[in-house]
Amino acid sequence: MSFDGSFTHAMVHELNDLLTSGRITKIHQPYENEVIITFRANRKNYPVLLSAHPNYARVQITNIPYANPAVPTNFAMMLRKYLDGAILNNIHQVENDRIINFSFSKRNELGDTEELLLAVEIMGRRSNIVLLNNTTKVILDTIKHINADQNRYRLLLPGATYITPPSQNKLNPFTDTSQAYAKALTEFPNQEVLANELRRIYQGLNKDTSLELANYLHQHNDNNAFNEFFAKFDQPQPVMITKKQKSSFTAFPYATLEGKEHSFSTLSELLDAFYVARAQHDRVLQKAGNLVHVVKNDLKKNRTKLKKLNQTLTSSEQADGYKIKGEILTTYLNKIKRGMTTITLPNFYDDNRDIKISLSNQISPSQNAQKYFKKYQKAKNAVHFVSEQLTKTKEEINYLDNIMTQIELANPQDLDEIREELEKEGYLKVNQKKRKQKRPQVSKPETFYASDGTQISVGKNDTQNDRLTLKTAKKTDIWLHTQKIPGSHVIIHDANPSEQTLTEAATLAAYFSKAQQSAHVPVDYVAVKRVHKPNGAKPGLVIYEGQNTLIVDPDEQLVNELKKD
Structure with missing residues (x-):
């Protein structure tokens, strides 16, 4: 299920109960399309995520940590100017649309009370967050500026008058009393056709909700069924349904959705669990910037180089053939005449079978023989050089592959150390301006707890891995890593x-590796004292001996359970 109008209704109800009359204490914009506003209400702090992301737009209370930028954005500064310390009057949904309005009151510099509105429009790639004066409807700023070339219907720019998105001319199922559904139920007995008709009539119903409504109307064929169904959104029982690695979420269990159900106490907790991996991965890619581009380019170059080296090695392995031809020519010099381009002679290395040898007609017979000996020596030297280059190139590919895996598995706050490592290793140019800034705080490995309470640490980048394995861990602790697969x-x-x-620790090792989407992943484990770092080895690279191996399947649900202390 997507964040449709009906789910928005339930979320607004949840947020109003917790936040109304609360005061804004903090405002941050950690990511390009997302703002986090902390409310102090009922003696508790509530970090509220307002997202205008094209794929993950939503509003919720979130407990997922975020990396706040050193320099605030212009939009964040504008929000702080007008909303810092403001009191939340109420949260209102526009009809049953995916538009949530936060209404605030605040005294300005002159002591006068200002009425302000923060409108969050959840509309896919057109999603936006708009701050405006609620009295004059003049826009103060937006997280995405939309000019006339992009939208002829309305401007979303500072100074423009705020116009709500165009109405769909559909009925609000939470307030409608026309009973239009009854006529549709009579005319369209087929459940899927009825669901399509209900979506046409009513606002804010996605495919899953309309199918569930159609089913509910068929199952409870009475006058109260319609109202009973939508009353459930005011008393939600949040669930996430998982079937064949595909998950969806609903405000309450849907009979029409099959799969394993996992319940949550609030809608916000449900969304945190649903979006933690999806949104986090997108945030990492946003913050990673050119990291991914640089690593992918270097990987491509080294894989091309590896292919060419293997081709060179294959041709160089023919060196013995040059030596044999040189010796045969030396033995039968008296049969070779100057000016010949080929000659067929018996090969005494192959039961005297005839062998055809190419000759140059510009040089003497002995020089032809010497030419083959030189080719032999050159090819022999090339084998040694190419073998060395092959080893170095394979190590380079393994290292870059490992870095790529770390970026994909990283939290946004882990990326600074990965960037710093790539600068030290010469893959990225050092940013002199950032070097002069205060050095970022050293990140720590992620902590988990096994079912019996045993602490388990997971390194998320090479800096964490080296520090964890070589400095923090005791020699008697147990070290785990996926077998011949990049990972933590x-x-x-x-x-x-x-x-x-x-088994639980091995599952963590498999999950935080390149084999996260695989099954039957081999994981080696051994005492830390048997793990060593070779001299001159790249960050994160170690060798070990005397290991045992477990075969496990990565399990996201188990990983989430082990996070809880």
């Missing part, structure tokens, strides 16, 4: 963990 270093802080703890 995992440490069980116990010398004799139970079988269940080993």
Whole structure:
């Protein structure tokens, strides 16, 4: 299910109960399309995420940590200017559309009360967040500026008059008393056709909700069924449904959706669980900037180089053939006449079978023989050089592959250390301006707890991995890593963990690796004292011996359960 109008209704109800009359204490814009506003209400702090992301637009209370930029954006500064310390009057949904209006009151510099509105429009790629004077309807700023070339119907620019998105001329199912559904139910007995008709009549119904409504009307064929169905959105029982690795969320269990259900106490907790991986991955890619581009380019270059080196090695392995031809020519010099371009002679290395040898008609017979000996020597030297280059290129590919995996698995706050590492290794140019800035705080490995309470640490980049394995962990602790697959270093802080703890830690190692979407992943485990870093090795690279191996399947639900202390 998407964040449709009916789910928006439920979310507005939840937020009003928690936030109304609260005061804004903090405003941040950690990502390009997302703002986090912290409300102080009922002696608690509530970080509220307002997202205008083209794919993940939503409004919710969030407990997912975020990396706040050192320099605030212009939009964040404008929000702070007008809303810092403002009191929330109410949260209102426009009809049953995906537009949520936060109404605020605040005294300005002159002591006069200003009425302000923060409109969050959840409309896919047209999603936006608009701050305006609620009295004059003049826009103060927007998270995305939309000019006349982009939208002829309305301007979304500072100074323009705010116009709400065009109406769909549909009925609001929460307030409609016309009972238009009854006529549709009579005319369209087929459930899918009825669902399509209900979507045409009523505002804010996506495919899943309209199908569930159609089913509910068929199952409860009475005058109260319609109102009973929508009353459930005011008393939600949030669930996430998972079937074959595909998940969806609903405000309450839908009979028409099949799969494993996982319940949550609030809609916001549900959205945190649903979007944690999806939105986090997108945020990482946004913040990574040119990291992904640089690493992918270097990977492509090294894989091309590897292909060429293998071709060179294959041709160089024919060196013995040059030596044989040189020796045969030396043995039968008296049969070679100057000016010949080919000659067929017996090969005494192959039961005297005839071998055809190409000759140059510009040089003497002995010089032809020497030419083959020179080719042999050159090819022999090339084998040694190419073998060295092959080893170095494979190491380079493994390292870059590992970095790419770390970027894909990283939290936004882990990226600074990855960027710093790539600068040290010479893959990125050092940004002198950023070097002069205060050095970012060192990030820490992620902490998990096994079912029996044993602490497990997971490194999320090479800096964390080296620090965790070589400095933090005790020699008797257990170290885990996916076998010959890029991934995180995992440490069980116990010398004799139970079988269940080993399996859980191995599942973490498989999940935080390139094999996250695979099954039957081999994970090696060994005491930390058997793990060593070779001299001159790249960050994150270690060698080990005496390991045992477990075969596990990555399990996102288990990973989330192990996060809880």
